[in-house]
Amino acid sequence: MNNSLTIVPAGAGSGKTYRIETTLADWLDKDEVRADRILAVTFTEASARDMKSRIRARLLQSGRSDDALALGRAYVGTIHSLGQRLLTEHAFAAGNAPTSRLLEDTERDLLIRSQIGKAPSLQPIAENLSRFGYRFTPQGGTAEDQFRGKILSTIDLLRNLGPRGSDPKLLDDLIDTMKVDYGKTKKQNKLHAALKSAVQNMFKAFPNDVSETVSAKTRRATLRADHQLIRSAAQTDRLQTDWAAWQKLRSLFISNSNSKLPQGYDELAEAIIEAADGLELHPGPLNDAIEHITGLVNGAQEIVAAYDMEKRQRGLIDYADMIARTEEILRETPDTLQAVLGEIDCVVIDEFQDTNPVQFALLWRLAQHAPKALIVGDRKQAIMGFQGADPRLSQALDDQFPDALDPLRCNWRSVPEVMEFVNSVGAGLFGTDYEALTPQAAPGCANSPIQYVNEISILLSICYA
Amino acid sequence: MLRGTIVHDVLEHCFPPDCELPDDAEISTAIPTYVSNALDRCAPWLLDDEWALEHKNLMVEVEKSTLAWAQFLRSAGAKVIGTEKHLQGASPSLNIRTHGYADCILELPDKRILVVDHKRSKSTNRIKRLEAQSDLQVTLYKEMLLNPQGDDALDLRATGADSIIAAYHTTMDHSVIVSHETKHITGTQAVSGDISSTTTSLLSERIKDLTVGNVPLNSISDAHIFEKEFCITPYALDGNRLVQAFMVDDQEATE
Numbered sequence: 001m002n003n004s005l006t007i008v009p010a011g012a013g014s015g016k017t018y019r020i021e022t023t024l025a026d027w028l029d030k031d032e033v034r035a036d037r038i039l040a041v042t043f044t045e046a047s048a049r050d051m052k053s054r055i056r057a058r059l060l061q062s063g064r065s066d067d068a069l070a071l072g073r074a075y076v077g078t079i080h081s082l083g084q085r086l087l088t089e090h091a092f093a094a095g096n097a098p099t100s101r102l103l104e105d106t107e108r109d110l111l112i113r114s115q116i117g118k119a120p121s122l123q124p125i126a127e128n129l130s131r132f133g134y135r136f137t138p139q140g141g142t143a144e145d146q147f148r149g150k151i152l153s154t155i156d157l158l159r160n161l162g163p164r165g166s167d168p169k170l171l172d173d174l175i176d177t178m179k180v181d182y183g184k185t186k187k188q189n190k191l192h193a194a195l196k197s198a199v200q201n202m203f204k205a206f207p208n209d210v211s212e213t214v215s216a217k218t219r220r221a222t223l224r225a226d227h228q229l230i231r232s233a234a235q236t237d238r239l240q241t242d243w244a245a246w247q248k249l250r251s252l253f254i255s256n257s258n259s260k261l262p263q264g265y266d267e268l269a270e271a272i273i274e275a276a277d278g279l280e281l282h283p284g285p286l287n288d289a290i291e292h293i294t295g296l297v298n299g300a301q302e303i304v305a306a307y308d309m310e311k312r313q314r315g316l317i318d319y320a321d322m323i324a325r326t327e328e329i330l331r332e333t334p335d336t337l338q339a340v341l342g343e344i345d346c347v348v349i350d351e352f353q354d355t356n357p358v359q360f361a362l363l364w365r366l367a368q369h370a371p372k373a374l375i376v377g378d379r380k381q382a383i384m385g386f387q388g389a390d391p392r393l394s395q396a397l398d399d400q401f402p403d404a405l406d407p408l409r410c411n412w413r414s415v416p417e418v419m420e421f422v423n424s425v426g427a428g429l430f431g432t433d434y435e436a437l438t439p440q441a442a443p444g445c446a447n448s449p450i451q452y453v454n455e456i457s458i459l460l461s462i463c464y465a
Numbered sequence: 466m467l468r469g470t471i472v473h474d475v476l477e478h479c480f481p482p483d484c485e486l487p488d489d490a491e492i493s494t495a496i497p498t499y500v501s502n503a504l505d506r507c508a509p510w511l512l513d514d515e516w517a518l519e520h521k522n523l524m525v526e527v528e529k530s531t532l533a534w535a536q537f538l539r540s541a542g543a544k545v546i547g548t549e550k551h552l553q554g555a556s557p558s559l560n561i562r563t564h565g566y567a568d569c570i571l572e573l574p575d576k577r578i579l580v581v582d583h584k585r586s587k588s589t590n591r592i593k594r595l596e597a598q599s600d601l602q603v604t605l606y607k608e609m610l611l612n613p614q615g616d617d618a619l620d621l622r623a624t625g626a627d628s629i630i631a632a633y634h635t636t637m638d639h640s641v642i643v644s645h646e647t648k649h650i651t652g653t654q655a656v657s658g659d660i661s662s663t664t665t666s667l668l669s670e671r672i673k674d675l676t677v678g679n680v681p682l683n684s685i686s687d688a689h690i691f692e693k694e695f696c697i698t699p700y701a702l703d704g705n706r707l708v709q710a711f712m713v714d715d716q717e718a719t720e
Contacts, residue, residue, distance in 0.1 A: 116518055117514050207651075228588070
């Protein structure tokens with residue numbers, strides 16, 4: 001662990017960019033950090049350029065033109081550009097071609113697509129997509145497209161987990177969690193036998209649909225659909241696996257004040273409904289979910305292994321590799337880690353709340369060993385959950401290093417009236433986790449109502465993300 | 466479209482005319498070859514690794530549909546007497562000559578005839594369309610069988626109108642919908658009453674217009690009317706820029 005770790009929780013408008021710049025300037029002024037030995041990770045290339053130009057301007061103002069020039073050699077950029085640079089500089093240590101070509105998204109999809117048909121663990125799902133809930137929808141496209149999308153997102157998720165993503169125990173943990181969440185079940189044979197017998201009784205008594213006995217068109221269509229369902233449930237083995245059919249059988253149409261069905265029909269339908277209600281305690285859907293997650297996780301792991309091999313052979317990398325492979329090199333080859341650390345005096349990380357596990361592992365490996373580290377973020381502004389970002393990582397870091405915390409408590413953007421409102425809403429949304437910010441702007445200065453909307457919409461979008 | 470073509474192709478090859486019905490095991494064994502042969506002809510690219518998922522699913526769908534069709538044929542005691550059968554004859558309802566290909570012609574044990582069109586869809590919309598009396602296809606097939614023209618035309622006049630039944634087989638939900646029946650056919654859903662008067666009268670009007678040199682253009686609201694009143698999805702109007710370019714607004718249409 002380095003001797004000067006600073007973690008800066010920084011709410012919206014609290015001046016985090018200013019804090020990063022002044023800290024860096026201070027280190028440079030005191031000659032604790034050399035301009036070309038800065039490693040700073042920002043969320044976008046634009047903010048990296050912005051940070052660089054402000055530091056450069058500051059250095060030029062103090063007449064340090066050599067340092068301003070040296071800043072060009074520093075690592076200041078997004079985590080992906082950092083990864084790409086490290087992968088290139090340490091290509092031989094990684095066993096990569098020094099001029100790896102970045103895969104286009106379409107090329108990546110094509111490579112993965114060709115592996116899907118070969119991954120043995122995926123085949124039980126691929127052979128019965130509808131059973132696992134993949135159906136054509138106008139928004140989602142074909143069942144195959146949706147399944148492919150699910151595989152790709154599982155692959156991304158696993159790769160974002162770093163080494164844990166290929167851990168065979170991961171699946172056991174997932175299954176254990178699913179079992180606990182699903183709750184109590186009954187023996188499936190009894191439940192199945194009861195429903196099968198109920199539908200067979202109905203089909204025997206009413207082999208043809210009874211839709212002609214009612215006049216309303218919609219009722220007739222419902223009865224026709226009910227009959228079709230009952231017929232196939234009685235004649236085929238679909239009740240063994242078709243939980244949607246069970247669910248539909250729970251709501252069969254029976255007589256009401258407007259529509260009277262033939263004598264005996266309602267009793268048989270009610271018996272079916274009662275038996276189909278057993279679905280709530282049926283272990284089948286849980287077993288299917290387990291089969292589904294098993295196929296997806298194992299299949300994704302098989303594809304990743306084959307896809308990685310293919311990329312290595314062809315000298316290709318993709319965006320995820322820029323992080324995952326860099327993290328792997330720093331973890332597996334201490335010499336490389338030391339070589340990187342030997343070139344830097346400090347690590348600065350902005351928007352830390354938006355890191356996923358593998359990004360966290362990579363950045364933390366550098367930050368914990370660098371002479372100085374400044375980590376800035378705001379868990380309330382975590383917006384990259386869809387890419388696997390997990391603000392709990394940032395929380396864990398705060399918990400582990402409480403003495404390193406140096407939160408920004410002021411707000412420089414909004415007038416007291418706005419901040420009073422925002423602080424009240426924030427406390428309501430986040431409870432004790434919310435740290436109220438003290439407004440620094442003068443009351444009644446140029447703030448429009450749109451500011452209220454902006455501040456609140458930020459809080460709400462964060463809260464419900 | 467492609468999937469429908471493959472399903473048709475396999476049903477045709479799996480159940481040839483005047484042959485014993487294969488059992489389920491024979492069907493399951495034969496399906497991969499039939500599907501591969503059909504793909505070789507229609508979409509060889511689907512045999513590549515990149516399309517393995519589509520290929521596999523197509524195979525599963527075709528097998529399910531084929532097994533269900535076999536089960537229907539067995540339960541109804543139906544015998545296949547023709548597949549992809551070319552029909553030609555007169556259409557009294559439209560007063561024109563028509564020709565076309567019937568997907569399948571079945572003979573029931575009581576000698577009634579089913580003229581079947583396979584559709585890769587579900588039965589719900591098809592039933593709605595028949596109930597809205599907006600069918601055309603199998604109605605015309607039936608008319609051609611009863612009014613054959615040409616030397617090689619299939620002639621079922623002797624069977625009689627009441628014994629020729631128009632049917633749709635919807636392969637997505639394994640249903641067989643029949644137009645009318647004097648006696649229930651096991652495994653079918655019957656739609657009572659006329660199934661085609663709306664479309665035949667509309668089409669007759671159009672044909673009359675054409676014969677005197679008038680070309681009525683579609684109006685903007687036609688798509689809505691086709692969909693809501695006739696239960697026909699207006700693909701030709703919605704998806705065709707050329708047709709859309711010649712559509713007139715409703716007021717112009719009435720003038």
